[in-house]
Amino acid sequence: MLQAQRAARRVLGRGRLTLAGTNIVGLEGLVCRPYSDTASFPYETKETLDISVARSRGVDVLHDPVFNKGTAHPLVERERLGLRGLLPPRVLSMEQQKARAMDRYWHGQDYIDPSQIESGGVTHEHTRKWLYLQELQDRNETLFYRLLCENFVEMAPIIYTPTVGWACMNYHKLYRRPRGMYFSANDRGEMASMVWNWPHENVDAIVVTDGSRILGLGDLGANGLGIPVGKLDLYVGAGGFNPGRVLPCVIDVGTNNELLRNEPWYMGLKQPRLHGDSYYEIIDEFVHAVMGRWPKAVLQFEDFNIEHAAPLLERYRYSHCVFNDDGTAATAVGGLYGAMAVAGKPPSALADQKFVVLGAGSAGMGVVSMIAQGMVKQGLSPEEASSRFHVLDHHGHITHKRPNLEPHVRPFARKDDSPEGEPFLEVVRRVKPTALIGLAGAGRLFTPDVLKLMAQYNERPIIMPMSNPTSKMECTHEDAQKYCEGRAIFASGSPQPDVQLNGKLCAASQANNMYIFPGLAMGAYLARGNIVTDGMLMAAAESLADMITPQELAAGRVYPNMNKIRDISLNVALETMKAAAEEGHLHNPHAMRELSRGDDHLRRYIQKHMYTNLTLKPEGYFPCLNNSS
Ligand SMILES: NC(=O)C1=CN([C@@H]2O[C@H](COP(=O)(O)OP(=O)(O)OC[C@H]3O[C@@H](n4cnc5c(N)ncnc54)[C@H](O)[C@@H]3O)[C@@H](O)[C@H]2O)C=CC1
Numbered sequence: 006m007l008q009a010q011r012a013a014r015r016v017l018g019r020g021r022l023t024l025a026g027t028n029i030v031g032l033e034g035l036v037c038r039p040y041s042d043t044a045s046f047p048y049e050t051k052e053t054l055d056i057s058v059a060r061s062r063g064v065d066v067l068h069d070p071v072f073n074k075g076t077a078h079p080l081v082e083r084e085r086l087g088l089r090g091l092l093p094p095r096v097l098s099m100e101q102q103k104a105r106a107m108d109r110y111w112h113g114q115d116y117i118d119p120s121q122i123e124s125g126g127v128t129h130e131h132t133r134k135w136l137y138l139q140e141l142q143d144r145n146e147t148l149f150y151r152l153l154c155e156n157f158v159e160m161a162p163i164i165y166t167p168t169v170g171w172a173c174m175n176y177h178k179l180y181r182r183p184r185g186m187y188f189s190a191n192d193r194g195e196m197a198s199m200v201w202n203w204p205h206e207n208v209d210a211i212v213v214t215d216g217s218r219i220l221g222l223g224d225l226g227a228n229g230l231g232i233p234v235g236k237l238d239l240y241v242g243a244g245g246f247n248p249g250r251v252l253p254c255v256i257d258v259g260t261n262n263e264l265l266r267n268e269p270w271y272m273g274l275k276q277p278r279l280h281g282d283s284y285y286e287i288i289d290e291f292v293h294a295v296m297g298r299w300p301k302a303v304l305q306f307e308d309f310n311i312e313h314a315a316p317l318l319e320r321y322r323y324s325h326c327v328f329n330d331d332g333t334a335a336t337a338v339g340g341l342y343g344a345m346a347v348a349g350k351p352p353s354a355l356a357d358q359k360f361v362v363l364g365a366g367s368a369g370m371g372v373v374s375m376i377a378q379g380m381v382k383q384g385l386s387p388e389e390a391s392s393r394f395h396v397l398d399h400h401g402h403i404t405h406k407r408p409n410l411e412p413h414v415r416p417f418a419r420k421d422d423s424p425e426g427e428p429f430l431e432v433v434r435r436v437k438p439t440a441l442i443g444l445a446g447a448g449r450l451f452t453p454d455v456l457k458l459m460a461q462y463n464e465r466p467i468i469m470p471m472s473n474p475t476s477k478m479e480c481t482h483e484d485a486q487k488y489c490e491g492r493a494i495f496a497s498g499s500p501q502p503d504v505q506l507n508g509k510l511c512a513a514s515q516a517n518n519m520y521i522f523p524g525l526a527m528g529a530y531l532a533r534g535n536i537v538t539d540g541m542l543m544a545a546a547e548s549l550a551d552m553i554t555p556q557e558l559a560a561g562r563v564y565p566n567m568n569k570i571r572d573i574s575l576n577v578a579l580e581t582m583k584a585a586a587e588e589g590h591l592h593n594p595h596a597m598r599e600l601s602r603g604d605d606h607l608r609r610y611i612q613k614h615m616y617t618n619l620t621l622k623p624e625g626y627f628p629c630l631n632n633s634s
């Protein structure tokens with residue numbers, strides 16, 4: 006130990022060293038070589054104990070190639086250097102790192118299963134671009150976000166669905182450098198201090214997943230972090246959040262994905278998922294920790310399995326500024342108003358529609374209940390509105406005869422004599438819906454037979470396969486138009502190309518919550534009301550259709566062109582804040598004053614707070630916001 010002290014003294018110089026006895030574990034800044042505090046390094050002799058003292062802490066250590074050991078930093082060192090939460094939970098040995106590096110050395114990207122790439126609607130071109138953008142983001146965020154803002158339509162499918170789905174499936178193999186924060190079941194009791202390891206003082210938006218339902222790809226455990234990372238890139242590019250003030254997080258409570266648990270380089274906890282009280286204790290601790298440090302931040306729960314998605318929203322929605330995937334409903338409703346306009350009908354025609362919805366999960370039931378709210382706004386009673394829906398899950402048609410119905414599904418379980426568990430095709434044949442919505446995440450369930458029936462019953466059938474990524478969508482645009490004779494009004498969760506059919510151009514739209522979430526989050530954040538209400542979501546939804554141009558409508562597009570995403574998000578934020586004001590949740594005095602002068606003033610106020618990376622100023626970029634804090 007004396008050797009260690011002497012070596013440390015040499016590096017730090019006199020007067021800077023604070024050693025407590027011989028406890029080098031407690032010495033802040035000390036990075037031990039070899040890789041573990043106890044392991045033996047082949048070249049080490051008794052005479053040359055190889056230790057170094059890092060003058061930096063936290064991310065600075067991870068970004069310094071001399072001191073960085075990546076996933077091999079042992080737990081004591083993570084603690085000492087303020088790295089806890091900044092690295093994936095599983096500590097890899099140098100042997101494991103070596104094997105991983107050699108594999109990469111010999112094979113490059115070739116180890117990634119090509120069938121996985123093609124089946125997901127993701128090509129090698131997509132993955133190459135994802136890798137490049139990731140590398141760029143790691144070294145120059147200003148340039149990365151400038152490119153993203155200026156090429157949003159081109160790059161959104163790379164940083165987000167569908168390519169991000171492939172990236173999450175392979176996150177443990179693609180891993181180069183950490184981004185965001187990892188909280189795990191092993192961090193119980195530590196989270197409130199861990200959050201202080203995040204290097205940025207201000208955080209305005211947090212997106213968190215527990216990795217349990219990543220897109221339609223199921224349980225991807227700690228690999229799920231790729232989704233909050235991608236989502237927050239949209240928050241910045243589309244919604245104008247400052248990249249230095251967003252925080253992607255994963256809460257690793259284990260994974261039930263055995264394939265992943267058996268992967269040698271999987272970086273999450275190799276244990277089955279926690280459930281019940283132990284699960285909620287961890288989420289509670291996380292929420293209190295992040296909200297304790299950043300009380301004004303918006304917190305979005307992303308891609309939680311149905312078992313926890315609805316209960317978690319219910320748990321926090323009245324005390325914190327939170328929303329989750331069921332906010333996708335606003336996108337669906339906005340698109341349906343667009344569909345009414347494309348069909349030459351007024352918004353009130355929403356109340357005349359009949360829906361068959363595949364998927365009774367968090368997103369599906371959110372969508373159903375918000376469309377029903379929209380119908381009530383158009384004059385139907387709640388009972389009439391709920392009678393317009395036929396909802397199916399993997400057991401088939403859901404009726405009141407179904408035992409153990411979840412509370413959020415119950416209002417939409419059929420109360421008539423519809424057969425319980427009836428298959429999808431039979432339901433469509435019997436009900437003759439005007440619109441199909443797919444949120445099952447189970448692949449091509451809108452079969453040619455189903456699509457042909459829709460064409461038979463409707464002049465303009467509304468076909469919305471909203472599941473992600475492309476491999477899990479209920480049908481492709483090409484099939485929808487082919488089997489609906491080019492008459493489908495089409496919008497899908499992941500991007501689809503326009504289709505030429507018999508010389509006619511059939512337009513595809515993308516029904517994805519990226520149209521709503523960045524603007525909604527910005528509006529909710531600036532409102533400072535500490536809440537996201539159904540009214541705010543509905544206002545956001547209604548603002549979408551207003552932005553579609555007559556040309557876009559004539560082409561059959563149910564959403565405004567994504568190349569206007571900043572303007573769209575600005576409008577969504579504006580309407581969100583106005584709705585907050587109406588409900589008494591606009592607490593930001595500056596925004597209140599601007600709104601009292603008129604919509605244009607509030608619009609300018611929001612615009613002023615949106616990040617444009619013309620100057621590099623990560624902290625304090627929003628001077629007005631700091632004044633209003
Ligand atoms: N376009 C968008 O913006 C969004 C799309 N989604 C997509 O929606 C899908 C579902 O998400 P969640 O509702 O959160 O998942 P979830 O796991 O909560 O629900 C899935 C539902 O689909 C049902 N289901 C599964 N297989 C089925 C089958 N063969 N037939 C009928 N129903 C079946 C399940 O029973 C369950 O009710 C995912 O693919 C996700 O990517 C989710 C949020 C936003």
Ligand SMILES: CC(=O)C(=O)O
Nearest residue numbers: 220308330473517518
């Ligand atoms: C888009 C999205 O949030 C999802 O597929 O889960």
Ligand SMILES: [Mg+2]
Nearest residue numbers: 220307308330
């Ligand atoms: Mg999602």
